[in-house]
Amino acid sequence: MSRRALAVLSLSLGAVVLSGCSAATAPASSPSTSSVAPTPVTIDNCGFEVTVERPPERILTIKSTTTEMLLALGLGDRIIGTAFPDGPVPEQWAAEAADIPVISDFAPAQEAVLDLEPDFIYAGWESNLTSDTAGERDALASLGVGSYVSPSACKEPGYKPEKLTFDLVFDEIREAGTVFSAEAAAEDLVAEQQQALAALSPSTAGLTALWYSSGTDTPYVGAGIGAPQMMLQAAGLTNVAADVADTWASLGWESIIDANPDVIVLVDASWNTAASKIEMLTANPVTAQLSAVAERRFITVPFAAGEAGVRNVEAVRSILDQLAALDAR
Numbered sequence: 001m002s003r004r005a006l007a008v009l010s011l012s013l014g015a016v017v018l019s020g021c022s023a024a025t026a027p028a029s030s031p032s033t034s035s036v037a038p039t040p041v042t043i044d045n046c047g048f049e050v051t052v053e054r055p056p057e058r059i060l061t062i063k064s065t066t067t068e069m070l071l072a073l074g075l076g077d078r079i080i081g082t083a084f085p086d087g088p089v090p091e092q093w094a095a096e097a098a099d100i101p102v103i104s105d106f107a108p109a110q111e112a113v114l115d116l117e118p119d120f121i122y123a124g125w126e127s128n129l130t131s132d133t134a135g136e137r138d139a140l141a142s143l144g145v146g147s148y149v150s151p152s153a154c155k156e157p158g159y160k161p162e163k164l165t166f167d168l169v170f171d172e173i174r175e176a177g178t179v180f181s182a183e184a185a186a187e188d189l190v191a192e193q194q195q196a197l198a199a200l201s202p203s204t205a206g207l208t209a210l211w212y213s214s215g216t217d218t219p220y221v222g223a224g225i226g227a228p229q230m231m232l233q234a235a236g237l238t239n240v241a242a243d244v245a246d247t248w249a250s251l252g253w254e255s256i257i258d259a260n261p262d263v264i265v266l267v268d269a270s271w272n273t274a275a276s277k278i279e280m281l282t283a284n285p286v287t288a289q290l291s292a293v294a295e296r297r298f299i300t301v302p303f304a305a306g307e308a309g310v311r312n313v314e315a316v317r318s319i320l321d322q323l324a325a326l327d328a329r
Contacts, residue, residue, distance in 0.1 A: 052179055061122050062128040065124045071093040072310040081102070087304050090311065114135075118145055126155055150308065165230060173310065202234060203237060208238045212266055219250070220250055223247060228306060240255075262291065266299065266300050
């Protein structure tokens, strides 16, 4: 990053101020306003104190969940760039998302981030904000660049959710509404999703399921405290890795063979498609003996829908629809 670019950034961006040690100016529940003198909002985000002096206007999103959150809140016009997309956004936001530049297919480097001159970075993972990626949060703050990490992705003790629930997902939507000055839109979105979730009828067949993300020698699966567990439970399915106290975990094929899940939920990503996993499962004589493989009882979920965000309720509905289709064969 050139000295000129750093100087331009530090001079031109002052919309959001973060401090790791300053006193809170307002509780997290206090809404910001769109008046001439907005009320600053301070929240504790993954152990980092975030103070928003006025609504961010030049936002860089990292990971699909953050992009989709802002699109769902009607804030797509504030996104000046995105990085690390996990796949296409849902159809209702596709036209708007098509105009958002993608600065990196992976976690962006700090130089590419600062060249974009954001006033705020909304990251899906804490690892998106390090010296090796977009930049450390306090260093970004010194340049006038605010940052916010999806709370469901916090890793520090006391911040990492003990077990993700839809109530926590809805709280995250509300908090994003506060950070980005879209409180009313956030409440409307939560109400809409609560209604959609309540309308779903979970399976009562007592089926077990494996949430299979990646890995061949040792599968990487949805474990017992993250979004996959939350969605499987909402669909009435018992996660075979429910007793693993992590969001995602490695689970040996021996354990999976012993569990012999009734259905296998396959994470579909461009770099690791559901089709490729089906091919591997059916070709391997060890995994081919699984009942779900032999009977081709597969359900697919897009990668982005497998992380906490605005697509989780729709993912549960899709799981139930696909399960009904399997039962109807």
